[in-house]
Structures are given as C-alpha cells and as structure tokens.
Amino acid sequence: xxxxxxxxxxxxxxxxxxxxxxxxxxxxxxxxxxxxxxxxxxxxxxxxxxxxxxxxxxxxxxxxxxxxxx
Amino acid sequence: xxxxxxxxxxxxxxxxxxxxxxxxxxxxxxxxxxxxxxxxxxxxxxxxxxxxxxxxxxxxxxxxxxxxxxxxxxxxxxxxxxxxxxxxxxxxxxxxxxxxxxxxxxxxxxxxxxxxxxxxxxxxxxxxxxxxxxxxxxxxxxxxxxxxxxxxxxxxxxxxxxxxxxxxxxxxxxxxxxxxxxxxxxxxxxxxxxxxxxxxxxxxxxxxxxxxxxxxxxxxxxxxxxxxxx
Numbered sequence: 001x002x003x004x005x006x007x008x009x010x011x012x013x014x015x016x017x018x019x020x021x022x023x024x025x026x027x028x029x030x031x032x033x034x035x036x037x038x039x040x041x042x043x044x045x046x047x048x049x050x051x052x053x054x055x056x057x058x059x060x061x062x063x064x065x066x067x068x069x070x
Numbered sequence: 071x072x073x074x075x076x077x078x079x080x081x082x083x084x085x086x087x088x089x090x091x092x093x094x095x096x097x098x099x100x101x102x103x104x105x106x107x108x109x110x111x112x113x114x115x116x117x118x119x120x121x122x123x124x125x126x127x128x129x130x131x132x133x134x135x136x137x138x139x140x141x142x143x144x145x146x147x148x149x150x151x152x153x154x155x156x157x158x159x160x161x162x163x164x165x166x167x168x169x170x171x172x173x174x175x176x177x178x179x180x181x182x183x184x185x186x187x188x189x190x191x192x193x194x195x196x197x198x199x200x201x202x203x204x205x206x207x208x209x210x211x212x213x214x215x216x217x218x219x220x221x222x223x224x225x226x227x228x229x230x231x232x233x234x235x236x237x238x239x240x241x242x243x244x245x246x247x248x249x250x251x252x253x254x255x256x257x258x259x260x261x262x263x264x265x266x267x268x269x270x271x272x273x274x275x276x277x278x279x280x281x282x283x284x285x286x287x288x289x290x291x292x293x294x295x296x297x298x299x300x
Contacts, residue, residue: 049085049088059286063289063293
C-alpha cells in the first residue's frame with residue numbers, strides 16, 4: 001500500500017514537472033524540438049526497448065525463482 | 071552465480087543501436103535517403119536469424135552424437151527464436167520496400183507483381199517454410215526419442231537448404247538487394263566506416279537479445295521436463 005502511494009506520488013510529480021517544463025520552454029524542450037523533432041522518435045523507441053527489456057528481466061527472475069524452488 | 075554480463079552487454083548495445091542508429095551521420099544515397107538506417111534493424115534481423123539457426127544445427131549435431139535430450143530442447147528453442155527473427159526481418163523488409171523499390175507514382179498494389187519477383191524474397195520464404203515444416207514435423211511425433219532423432223536430422227537438411235535459398239541463388243539472379251557483386255554486409259570496403267561503427271554492434275546486440283529470449287525458453291522447457299519426470 002505504501003509502495004503504491006509512493007509510486008503514485010512519483011508519477012504525479014513527474015507529470016507536473018514535465019508540464020512546468022513545457023511552459024518554460026527550457027533547453028531540454030528546445031533540444032527535443034530540434035532536427036525536425038526526430039529526438040521524439042528516439043525517445044519513443046527507447047521507451048519501447050526499455051519496456052521489452054524490463055519484461056525480459058522480470059521473466060528471467062521469475063524463472064530463476066522457479067528453478068531454485070525445485 | 072550465473073554469468074550475467076552478456077545480458078547487460080545486450081541492453082547496452084541495443085540502446086546504442088537505437089540512439090546512434092537514428093542520430094549519427096549517414097552518406098547521402100539518392101534512392102534510399104534516411105531509410106538506409108534500416109540497415110541497423112532490418113539487416114540485423116536476418117543476421118540474428120542466421121546465427122540462431124547455426125546454434126540450433128550445432129545442438130542438433132550434439133544431440134546425434136550424445137543422444138542427450140537436453141540438446142534436442144536447445145536446438146528446438148533456438149530454431150523457434152530464429153523463425154521469429156526471420157518473420158520480423160520479412161515484415162520490416164516489406165515496409166522498407168514499399169517506400170524504396172515500389173513505384174511512388176503508382177498505387178502499391180500495382181508494384182506488387184514486379185516486387186514479388188525479387189529472388190531474395192522467394193528464397194527467404196522457402197527457407198522459413200522449411201523451418202515451419204521442422205516445427206510441424208517435430209510436434210507430430212509423440213515418441214520422444216524418435217522425435218528428437220528425426221528432427222535433428224531434418225534440422226541439418228533445413229540448415230543446408232538455407233545456403234542455396236538465401237545466399238547463393240538470389241545473388242546469381244537479377245536482384246534489387248545489394249550483394250550481386252560480393253558480400254556487402256561483411257565487405258569492409260562496401261559499407262561506410264561510420265555506419266559500420268553502428269552496424270556491427272547492432273548485429274551483436276540483436277543476437278544477444280535473441281540468445282537471451284532463447285535461454286529463457288530453454289529454462290522453461292527444462293523445468294517442464296523436470297515436472298513431468300517427477
């Protein structure tokens with residue numbers, strides 16, 4: 001329960017900071033919008049890759065646990 | 071303690087592929103333009119497939135030499151992952167082809183009859199179908215030892231068929247794929263040096279990912295086997 005609340009807080013803070021950043025148009029924002037916004041594609045692809053790798057790592061751990069039970 | 075460093079290597083190399091592959095400079099090629107970056111993705115799928123099929127056939131030979139069923143499980147799972155990478159290579163190739171080889175002035179369906187003559191497409195389809203037959207053959211035999219032995223022998227034939235169908239014949243016929251003049255992917259004078267700095271790490275990264283997925287599948291199969299024998 002405590003963990004979910006912490007995660008939720010983290011998530012909310014992340015969203016609010018990105019919203020503030022969007023208003024400020026800071027360096028990060030400028031960087032993302034340069035080169036015809038191709039860095040957005042890089043970010044999307046890295047997110048997908050991260051998701052797949054996290055899935056694989058979790059699967060790996062689950063199987064390791066099953067192997068140890070025997 | 072298991073050795074895990076190669077999994078970190080796979081993650082690192084793939085992150086490198088996804089960022090450097092999109093952001094580094096490429097030579098200007100009139101027909102391909104930015105789509106040449108698909109070299110780091112589409113071509114790597116086929117490299118990975120080829121390496122996984124090679125590991126599969128090596129394990130088939132090991133099975134035939136030792137008759138240890140563990141090697142049969144290895145060879146089956148490496149072949150399955152190889153097929154998945156082959157299908158991904160085919161799908162990505164279809165997308166790439168639609169924007170480069172297809173005539174932009176005509177609807178895509180009208181270019182189909184000319185593109186379907188591409189010998190590498192037909193050869194790769196034959197190679198993949200032979201491996202589909204490997205799976206069907208395996209799973210249709212109930213006797214464990216007979217299944218392992220027959221499919222190991224079939225796997226060697228399937229691997230041998232890969233060479234004429236995807237390496238030799240497409241290069242003898244007129245093809246849109248590069249390769250008629252030699253071996254462009256491995257020729258050090260053919261690929262731009264900047265692109266080679268991304269291409270070879272990309273091949274290793276994708277292959278390690280394929281091996282990772284396969285080891286998970288193998289461990290799961292071995293666990294199932296253990297449960298059945300208890």
